[in-house]
Amino acid sequence: MKKIALIFGLVFMLVPITNVYAASGGLLDGKNIKVGPNINLILDTTNDVTDGNNSTFYTLSGGSSLDSVKDHLFFEFENIMDINSYYVRASGNQLRMHFFDYQKNYLGYINEPLTLDSKVTITEYKKVKYVAISNYSSTNININEFDVLGKLSPVVKEEVTNLNLVNENEGVKITWKNPTNNFHFAGIKIYRNGTLLTTLNKETEVFLDNSIQLNSSYNYKITALYSGDIETEGTIQILKHQNL
Numbered sequence: 001m002k003k004i005a006l007i008f009g010l011v012f013m014l015v016p017i018t019n020v021y022a023a024s025g026g027l028l029d030g031k032n033i034k035v036g037p038n039i040n041l042i043l044d045t046t047n048d049v050t051d052g053n054n055s056t057f058y059t060l061s062g063g064s065s066l067d068s069v070k071d072h073l074f075f076e077f078e079n080i081m082d083i084n085s086y087y088v089r090a091s092g093n094q095l096r097m098h099f100f101d102y103q104k105n106y107l108g109y110i111n112e113p114l115t116l117d118s119k120v121t122i123t124e125y126k127k128v129k130y131v132a133i134s135n136y137s138s139t140n141i142n143i144n145e146f147d148v149l150g151k152l153s154p155v156v157k158e159e160v161t162n163l164n165l166v167n168e169n170e171g172v173k174i175t176w177k178n179p180t181n182n183f184h185f186a187g188i189k190i191y192r193n194g195t196l197l198t199t200l201n202k203e204t205e206v207f208l209d210n211s212i213q214l215n216s217s218y219n220y221k222i223t224a225l226y227s228g229d230i231e232t233e234g235t236i237q238i239l240k241h242q243n244l
Contacts, residue, residue, distance in 0.1 A: 026147035
C-alpha cells in the first residue's frame with residue numbers, strides 16, 4: 001500500500017500544473033475583460049487572461065493604430081480603487097499599463113517594458129476606476145494572465161456649499177451646490193427642525209418646501225450622502241417664513 005501511494009505521489013508531481021493563479025488576491029481574478037483600441041471603443045471581451053490558467057491567452061495586436069485593432073485590454077472596477085501592484089504573464093514585455101479615473105480622465109501609466117511572471121509593487125495610483133494594458137510593440141503579444149492588486153479608495157466626504165433660503169409665496173425655496181468630481185457622492189437629505197423632510201438624488205440642487213406655516217421660523221439642514229451609507233454632519237441655515 002505504501003509503495004502504491006509513493007508511486008501515485010511521484011506521478012502527481014510529474015504532471016504539469018497549468019491552472020495556477022500567480023497573483024493571489026488579484027482584483028481581476030475571473031473577471032471579463034474588454035478589448036479594443038481605446039477606452040471608448042470596445043470590440044471584444046475575454047476572460048482568458050483572468051482565468052488563472054497559464055495555458056490560455058488573448059492576443060493583442062501590434063504595429064497599428066487603427067480603430068479596428070485589438071491592442072488594449074480594459075477593466076472597469078465596480079468601486080474606486082487604489083492600485084499598488086500588478087502581475088502579468090505574456091509572450092513579450094513591450095506592454096504599457098494605464099490608469100483612469102471614473103470620468104475616464106488619464107491618471108498615468110507604467111511604461112514598457114513591463115516586468116513579467118512576478119508580482120510587481122508600484123507607486124500607488126489612487127482613485128482608479130479603469131485599468132488597461134496595451135501592446136506597444138510592432139508584433140502581436142499573447143497575454144496569458146493580467147491582474148492588479150490594491151484596496152478600496154477611502155470615501156472623501158464633502159458638504160454641500162452655497163446653501164441659500166429664499167421666502168416665496170408658495171413656501172421656502174432652498175438652493176445649494178452639490179460636491180463635484182466625487183464618485184462616492186450619492187445625494188442629499190434635507191431636514192427641517194430636526195425631522196427628515198426629503199431625500200434627493202445627486203443631480204438635484206433646488207427644492208421648494210411648501211408645507212410650512214406663515215410667520216414661523218424653520219431650521220434647515222442639508223447633509224451629503226455617500227456610498228457605504230455615509231452621511232455628513234450637514235450645513236444649517238434658519239429662516240422665518242413671511243408673505244411677500
